[in-house]
Amino acid sequence: MHVDIEGATRIARLAAEFDWTWAVDDLEPFCTQAGWELVELMQGGASIRTNFHVSLPKANMYRHNRSMHYFSTFVTDLADDATPMTVVRPLLDEGFTNLAEALTALLGAATSAEPGPEAALRWDLPKVVVELSMSVSAIFLDLTSPTYQAWMDEPEPEYEDED
Numbered sequence: 001m002h003v004d005i006e007g008a009t010r011i012a013r014l015a016a017e018f019d020w021t022w023a024v025d026d027l028e029p030f031c032t033q034a035g036w037e038l039v040e041l042m043q044g045g046a047s048i049r050t051n052f053h054v055s056l057p058k059a060n061m062y063r064h065n066r067s068m069h070y071f072s073t074f075v076t077d078l079a080d081d082a083t084p085m086t087v088v089r090p091l092l093d094e095g096f097t098n099l100a101e102a103l104t105a106l107l108g109a110a111t112s113a114e115p116g117p118e119a120a121l122r123w124d125l126p127k128v129v130v131e132l133s134m135s136v137s138a139i140f141l142d143l144t145s146p147t148y149q150a151w152m153d154e155p156e157p158e159y160e161d162e163d
Helices: 005-017 024-034 085-107 146-153
Strands: 037-042 045-049 058-064 067-074 112-114 120-124 129-134 139-144
Touching: 005 024, 005 085, 005 129, 005 139, 024 037, 024 067, 067 146, 085 120, 085 129, 085 139, 139 146
Parallel strands: none
Antiparallel strands: 037 045, 045 058, 058 067, 067 139, 112 120, 120 129, 129 139
């Protein structure tokens, strides 16, 4: 399983330095600077071909109206369903550790960390929230609008039973 540490850190650096407005107008300039190709712009987002050296060099951008919410991209190969978890898991764990070290060296200490089989690290930067997360079959790098992230972080309202 290949982990594109160089690509992930390059994109995290670009995202941290990019002059985000989080309007859809940012999409093409960001993709151009990243060396990514916009494949399809849809009402709910966009499909993007990345230049990551992984089995599925793809990113998705999610939006509402003209505001972009976040990008999510594979930074590792996608594990084959036929490969046993006893083989995949150690590779994902090692890849996550190596990516976490590289991103911490670049961005500083993570703002938050979630341990476990679906581990995640997050860096809350002024113009972008960078998150590294692990699933059972791959590792992802997400770039999120700080405004959208703040909305997602709000606790669910508690409704009192009116009986």
